[in-house]
Amino acid sequence: MPGQRQKRDFLALPDFSRDELEAVLDLARRMKRGEYREMPFAGRTLGMIFTKSSTRTRVSFEVGAVQLGGHPIFLSARDIQLGRGEPIRDTARVLSRYVDALMIRTFAHSDVAELAHFSTIPVINGLTDLLHPCQVMADLMTVRENFDDDLSSLAVAWIGDGNNVANSWLNASFRFGFELRLACPEGYGPDAEILERARGSASVRVTDDPYEAVRGASVVNTDVWASMGQEEEHGQRARAFGRFQVDDALMKAAAGGAIFLHCLPAHRGEEVTEAVLEGPRSRIFDQAENRLHVQKAILATVVANGEGE
Ligand code: CP
Ligand code: NVA
Numbered sequence: 001m002p003g004q005r006q007k008r009d010f011l012a013l014p015d016f017s018r019d020e021l022e023a024v025l026d027l028a029r030r031m032k033r034g035e036y037r038e039m040p041f042a043g044r045t046l047g048m049i050f051t052k053s054s055t056r057t058r059v060s061f062e063v064g065a066v067q068l069g070g071h072p073i074f075l076s077a078r079d080i081q082l083g084r085g086e087p088i089r090d091t092a093r094v095l096s097r098y099v100d101a102l103m104i105r106t107f108a109h110s111d112v113a114e115l116a117h118f119s120t121i122p123v124i125n126g127l128t129d130l131l132h133p134c135q136v137m138a139d140l141m142t143v144r145e146n147f148d149d150d151l152s153s154l155a156v157a158w159i160g161d162g163n164n165v166a167n168s169w170l171n172a173s174f175r176f177g178f179e180l181r182l183a184c185p186e187g188y189g190p191d192a193e194i195l196e197r198a199r200g201s202a203s204v205r206v207t208d209d210p211y212e213a214v215r216g217a218s219v220v221n222t223d224v225w226a227s228m229g230q231e232e233e234h235g236q237r238a239r240a241f242g243r244f245q246v247d248d249a250l251m252k253a254a255a256g257g258a259i260f261l262h263c264l265p266a267h268r269g270e271e272v273t274e275a276v277l278e279g280p281r282s283r284i285f286d287q288a289e290n291r292l293h294v295q296k297a298i299l300a301t302v303v304a305n306g307e308g309e
Helices: 017-033 055-065 088-095 107-119 133-146 164-176 192-199 209-216 229-240 248-252 283-306
Strands: 047-049 069-074 101-105 123-125 155-159 179-184 204-207 219-222 257-261
Touching: 017 133, 017 164, 017 283, 047 055, 055 069, 055 101, 055 283, 069 257, 088 107, 088 179, 101 107, 101 155, 107 123, 107 257, 123 133, 133 248, 133 257, 133 283, 155 164, 164 179, 179 209, 192 204, 204 209, 204 257, 209 248
Parallel strands: 047 069, 047 101, 101 123, 155 179, 155 219, 179 204, 219 257
Antiparallel strands: none
């Protein structure tokens, strides 16, 4: 329709330009400081579809929607007809008639892309098997709080599984151009296409040596060895990932003043030791808090798109 604005989805970090991502991070900081009092979600409703468990994502989106003046609805896939086989495309078109934005956490990334394609309202990715963009936005906010607003001069290490969070870090290095080294066991590397794209605009290295990855890095990141949906592979993964634990010795090999990040939930004694998780370099609870601020900023950005013009 003439004059109609394209709706904005946030399925992956590259859906937004670098300037837009920086604007979201700036807005999130203003929100955290209490400098933002607007209610862009007033009278609006956020539908939140979950086919996987969640503590942080569910609660931070729910609280965030309320703080922006809106109303969230938690939709467990177990309870809605989607879980009984109603097609995603029908769910998308029905929910678009009721709510003003959707957040979804599920398995296949293609399901989220289909939901977004058939929805007439913004869709936000709250984690798929491929990506976890809201998490990495919170991680970037935490990194900015500890270092510099300009993320491009950063060196970041990822230790362990080349999973959804790792892939979103690759997307972040694609957009911001910072150096990223991933130490993954053979066969557990990141998505090949996402890796290639990131290599086009940033220095990205994949190694099987955690010490090589952390050398000079100011940020050391890890995540669970078996993600949601991979529970049955836990034994096999624990054997493959034995050398990929973040402990004090590995943190010492990173840059002086390096911080430790983990999206949580964490498995103490597996991917990270208790001492690192609870130690002075750990920023895990700031990271968790920042989910709230950054997601509010994303919500405000996608719902306000095209308004006031
Ligand atoms: N980090 C994260 O997404 O946590 P939840 O699984 O609790 O939402
Ligand atoms: N990689 C983890 C992240 C959990 C927030 C998973 O997908 O289970």
